[in-house]
Amino acid sequence: MSKVEDLEKQIQQLSLEELAEFRRWFAEFDAHLWDWQFEADVKAGKLDERAEKALRAHSTGQSTKL
Known part of the structure; x- marks a missing residue:
């Protein structure tokens, strides 16, 4: 299993609150x-x-002017 596949599985197991926290972190990281x-x-x-x-x-x- 690749690292990405492993991460996908882990992300799928996050609660909605954990997923929201991960999204915030990843947006800043990206x-x-x-x-x-x-x-x-x-x-x-x-x-x-x-x-x-x-x-x-x-x-x-x-x-043109914006």
Whole structure:
């Protein structure tokens, strides 16, 4: 049995209160990982091309105000 399968079985056995607590924890954990990955991508320059494209589009009037 894989670790994921084992976790699935354990999660299925949680009470509603425990499941709510797990959801809160996992949402925070996942958000932290997403932030870390985003920062790493920015530092590595992986978003530079998209940013430049967006700025060019904006400077030529191809964007709209939110």
